[in-house]
Amino acid sequence: VEATASDFASQKFDFVVVGGGTAGLTVAVRLTEDPNIRVGVIEAGQYRPGDPVIEVPQSAVAPGNPNGTALAGNPTYDWLFTSTPQPGFNGASIPLPRGKVVGGSSAINEIVWQRGAKAEYDLWSTTFGNGPRWSFSGLLPYFRKAENWTPPGSNLPLQVSPSLASAHGTQGQISVSYTSFTSSVEKPLIQAAVQLGLKYNGNPDLGDPTGVAPIGRNVDPVKGIRSYAGNSYYEPNAARKNLVLLTGAQATKIVFKTTGKNISATGVQYVVGGTTYTVNATKEVIVSAGTFQTPHLLELSGVGNKTILAQYNIPSVLDLPGVGQNLMDHPFTGSDFSFPPGTLTLDSLRFNATFRTEQQNLYTSQHKGALTYTPAINSPVTLQSLVGTAETNAMMKNLTAFLSTFPQTPLQKVQYQAQLDMLKAGDAPFLVMGELPTGGFLGPADFNTSYTTAVIMQVHPFSRGSVHIGSSDPLAAPIINPHYFEVPFEVDIYVKALQWTQRWFTSKTVGGAVHLPAASDVKTDAQWDTYVRTHTQSVNHPIGTSAMVPLSMGGVVDSNLKVYGLQNVRVIDAGIFPLTIGTVIQQTVYAIAEQGADIIKEAWNIKAY
Ligand SMILES: Cc1cc2nc3c(=O)[nH]c(=O)nc-3n(C[C@H](O)[C@H](O)[C@H](O)COP(=O)(O)OP(=O)(O)OC[C@H]3O[C@@H](n4cnc5c(N)ncnc54)[C@H](O)[C@@H]3O)c2cc1C
Incomplete structure (x- = not known):
């Protein structure tokens, strides 16, 4: 049920969840399966059930403007954060959209549904010391738990392997289809x-996502709408009396009580319309405000690097220098190709206009057609598969030489070795x-012209950024500095990928694609370097700022997602990734939240369903 600001503050909750986004709603819905457990969720955005801008899939991919859509860049849905000026982008700042609505970023993302590689999650379990729960096989039940999967139909332009079904769940909340x-x-x-040498992969979801593969999407295939935390976790359970949602409220502080060495959270402060309220939590505070805002809230509450906090006169409750460090993101570069009339x-x-009206009618009557479009090609690849082994080894040699003089934290040292391996x-x-x-992508699209944009994500960058408070005003935005392209390998790998893309799009099989001048005129190494630094944006997968790694490596949470040094505060969101993964990340965020909910149920003997 929904509550007003003052009503919410007067209620008794076992758990208060900050952030009604992807992970926060998942946890809140799972915990309130037990009617005796009362959960309050504080969300800054509004609840927008049935909003077609969120639900019609195609509005996430605006024709003529792949960088900004009806959702990202729109203040009704997006926090509108930007990066600090990035030296790696010749001083440019870039937009860093984040969902500000019930459902969080799951309401505004591009609806691609993929999993990472077994090797990547197994690092979480072994190298980063979190135990078997966080290995690929430990996460697999939770990938399945989140899903209500429908197999692809015959119009998919790819053959799937018979084993694909075994990778997926059919009883979960998020509708997944093709x-x-x-x-x-x-x-x-x-x-x-495939002709250029990429492998064909009929089942990317059991640990090897590489190659050209069927791409899932979180769309309800019958209704033709986006399935996300707002309409798939919260909405069906919105009537639960023990699940109370407060919208339009920004959490500004976790309130602590310190007894000897024990620091426990007693509640959360939040602001609505200029008034500050406090709500109490008898068991735990769960912070699910996302990769940028979870560390921001911890710092506002006195938990973080005490030197940074002192600059803004915030009294230190716990000196935890890992908070807000280890920011990793997936940048994307690309280029436009025009196609024959x-x-x-x-x-x-x-x-x-005729095509548009026809497609709108098709969508209204049958929930099909162009308005249900989601990306159909998003192929994770190894570097070897693009440039061969010899070239990969040569690039690795340069990378290793660069890293040998690059300043590194203990965590980076471990991560770099894992990435090189x-x-x-x-x-x-x-x-x-x-x-x-x-x-x-490269400039305004001409009226009567059909284009396709190559979108190249870089999924294991070596640069590390940070997010920290930049003001003692709790409503001010955090300072986000991703440090893109600090490692030259990141530009080099993009140059190779763009050259490969040019061969791909202009191949005989594709037929007739013409590279736009801004890209086709690029020839020399220096020109390529400038091109990449000018035409890179974020594909919006920031992670790592509340890393689940040992405290000695600069960790923020332990393998039970508890903040080190605090009795009863957990972080459950994309910030806990110890290291990024090689695909889009929302499915992993749902799996983290499903696993997190079970960890909490075990800790408090809450009935599992
Ligand atoms: C434009 C875009 C496109 C993307 N495309 C894809 C894709 O195609 N596929 C994919 O897998 N992933 C994609 N992602 C990434 C994915 O959606 C996110 O990684 C994931 O949703 C993050 O979940 P989260 O729970 O960590 O944070 P969020 O879902 O962002 O939730 C955080 C919530 O906390 C709220 N909040 C924050 N601070 C406060 C506060 N102080 N008080 C109250 N509330 C607060 C926010 O409003 C938000 O609702 C995309 C992301 C974006 C932004």
């Missing part, structure tokens, strides 16, 4: 990628080769 609409460029692009891409929705073994992707059948 694309039912493809543009006319996608089938040839898939064929051409008559090629069907999403741009047809932009300039062809994966790079060499080729058991995890380093790039994701994708596309969006629409233009606008």
Whole structure:
């Protein structure tokens, strides 16, 4: 049920969850399966059930503008954060969208549903010391638990392996399906990628995501709408009396009581319309405010690096220097290709009124067609599969030489060794080769022209950033500095990937694609370097700022997601990733939250369902 600000403050809760986003709603819904457990959720955004801008899949991929959509960049849904000026981008700042609505970033993301590699999660369990729960096989039951999976239909431009079903769950909250609409460029692009040497992978979901594979999406195949934490976890359970949601409220502080060496949270302060309220939690405070705002809230509450806190006159409750460090993100670069007149891409929705009306009618009557579009190609690849083993080894040699003089924290040392091992073994992707059948990436799209944008994600960067408070005003935005491209390998790998993309899109099989001048004129190494630094954005997968690694490595939470040094505060969101993974991350965030809910149920003897 929903509450008003003052009503919420007067209620008794066992758990208070900060952030009604992807992870926060998952945890709150699982804990309140037991009617005796009372959970209060504080969310800054609004509850928007049935909002077509959130639910119609295509609004996440705006034709003519892959960088900004109807959701990202729109203040109704997005916090509108930006990075600090990035020297690696020649001083430019970039937008860093985050969902500000019930459902959080799951309401505004691009609806791609993929898992990482076994090798990546197994590091969480072994190298980062978190035990078997956090290995690939420990997470697999939770990947399945979150899903209500429907197998692909016959119109998928790819064959799937019979084992695909065994990777997926059918009793969970998030509807997962496969694309039912493809543009006319996608089938040839898939064929051409395989001709260029990418492996074909009929089941990417049991530990090896690499190659050209069927791409899941979190769309209800019957209703044709986005399935996300807001409409799939919260909405069906919104009537629970023991699950109380407060919207339009920004948490500004966790309130602590210190007795000797014991620091426990008693509640949370929040602001609504300029008034500050406090709500109490008798068991735990769970912080699920996301990778940028969880460390921000911890710092506002006195938990973090005490030197940083002192600059803003925030009394230190616990000196925990890992808070807000270890920020990793997936950047993306790309380029636009135009196609001959008559090629069907999403741009047809932009300039062809007849096609648009036809597709709108198809969507309204049958929940099908172009308005259900989600990306159909998003292939995680090893570096070897693009440039071969000899070139990979040569690039690795340069990288290792650079890293030998690059300043590193104890955590980075361990992470770098793990990343180099994966790079060499080729058991995890380093790039994701994708596309969006629409233009606008390199400049305004021409009216009567069909484009496709190559989208290249970099998934194991070596640069590490941070997010910290920049003001004692609790409502001010955090300072986000991802430190993109501090390691030259990150630019080098992009140059290789862009050159490969040029061969891919202009291959005979794809037929007729023309590289836009801004990209095709690029020839020399210096020109490529400038191109990459000018045309890179975030693909919005920030993680790591509340890392689940040992305290001695700079960790923030232990393997039970408890903040080191605090009795009863857990972080459950994308910030706990010890190291990033080689694909999109929302499915892993749901699995973390499902696992986190079970850890809490075990700790408090709460009935499991
Ligand atoms: C534009 C975009 C596209 C993406 N595309 C994909 C994709 O296609 N596939 C994929 O797998 N992943 C994608 N992602 C990433 C994925 O959606 C996120 O990693 C994931 O949803 C993060 O979940 P979370 O629970 O950590 O945070 P969120 O879901 O962001 O939840 C945090 C919540 O906390 C609230 N909050 C924050 N601070 C406070 C406060 N102080 N008080 C009260 N409330 C607060 C926020 O409003 C928000 O609702 C994308 C992300 C974005 C932004």
